[in-house]
Amino acid sequence: MRAEVYPFVARPLPYEYDALVPVLDAETLTFHHDKHYKTYVDNLNNALSDYPEQQKKSLPELLADITGLPAAIQTAVRNNGGGVYNHELYFDSMREPVGQEPAGALAEAIERDFGSYRQWKEQMKQAAVGKFGSGWAWLVADKDGVLSITQTSNQDVPDLKEYMPILLVDVWEHAYYLQYKNRRADYVDGWFELINWRKAGKRYEDWLEEIRPRK
Ligand code: MN
Numbered sequence: 732m733r734a735e736v737y738p739f740v741a742r743p744l745p746y747e748y749d750a751l752v753p754v755l756d757a758e759t760l761t762f763h764h765d766k767h768y769k770t771y772v773d774n775l776n777n778a779l780s781d782y783p784e785q786q787k788k789s790l791p792e793l794l795a796d797i798t799g800l801p802a803a804i805q806t807a808v809r810n811n812g813g814g815v816y817n818h819e820l821y822f823d824s825m826r827e828p829v830g831q832e833p834a835g836a837l838a839e840a841i842e843r844d845f846g847s848y849r850q851w852k853e854q855m856k857q858a859a860v861g862k863f864g865s866g867w868a869w870l871v872a873d874k875d876g877v878l879s880i881t882q883t884s885n886q887d888v889p890d891l892k893e894y895m896p897i898l899l900v901d902v903w904e905h906a907y908y909l910q911y912k913n914r915r916a917d918y919v920d921g922w923f924e925l926i927n928w929r930k931a932g933k934r935y936e937d938w939l940e941e942i943r944p945r946k
Contacts, residue, residue, distance in 0.1 A: 737779045737786035741772045742819055750827050754921035759909045764822060767905050771814030771886070778807035790816050795891040813886035817867055821901050824931060828924040837897070837928070837935040844878040851880075852923060858882050859900045859919045870898040872935060874942050895938040898931050 744750075744764055749757040779785050782801060785793065790812055793800065797809050832848060833841055845851035851870075858880045859868035866884040871894040873879070878897070881889055889896060900922050907918035 736789055738776045739772050739790070739815060741769045742822075744822055746826065751825060751925055754828050754918075754925050755907075756910050759907065762909065763901075763906060764818075768814070768818040768822070771811045771818065774807065774811040775815050778804045778811060791891055794888050810886050813888050816888055817886055817899060817901070820896055821867075821899055824898055824927050825922075825925040826927040828921070830924055831926065831928045833928045833932060835932050835936070836939060837932040840872075840876065840878050840935065854880050855900075856916070856919055856923075859902050859922075860916045862902050865903040867899050867901055869896055870931075871896050872938050876935075876939050876942065895934070895941075897935050897938075898926060 744760070748761050748764075751760060782804060785800060785804070785808075793808055793812050794816055797805050800808055832838070838848070841848055841851045845854060855868060855870065862868055862882045862884075864884065866882055866887070869881050869883065869889055871879055871881055871889050873894055881894075883889060900919060902915060902919070907915060911918045
């Protein structure tokens, strides 16, 4: 997703802090981006500061092989590197609420693999609302281009050797509690209106190109 290496730099939001109103208010988004996300960036850099060999790796490279890292930094990279990766994809996958729906190859794959957009949405909502505790619900594609929904706990990522993330929704309470209090389902309902389907579709099409058999 990102080619950068250590020291990682927090990315600005690709829209204004109030761009996602009324689904996400500016206070919620400001705390989420400026405090929570930036802390993961700082902690990831701190974890890598004494490991020059690991500083050459991109974030997906670090996360795809956690057990191959020095034991002393495995937990810190898993939690904080995952925190950086997940939040960058989350913030980048939203836009102002204009009620888009998927198009192109991704729309066709959703119909093929879930039956319909409606059925996908129902399953995605169930994964997000039903995730116990803190974590994420994901739409991912495998190496055959087949889509599936998965959940991860804490800041864990799906197996990046096998799957390409297409979309994800943050269901940590810090993502919604200021505005929605305990009403996670209402937040998730709103999130569907924020999905940037153009970017998600591009990620899926790039992935199809990457896994296409070479002659
Ligand atoms: Mn978060």
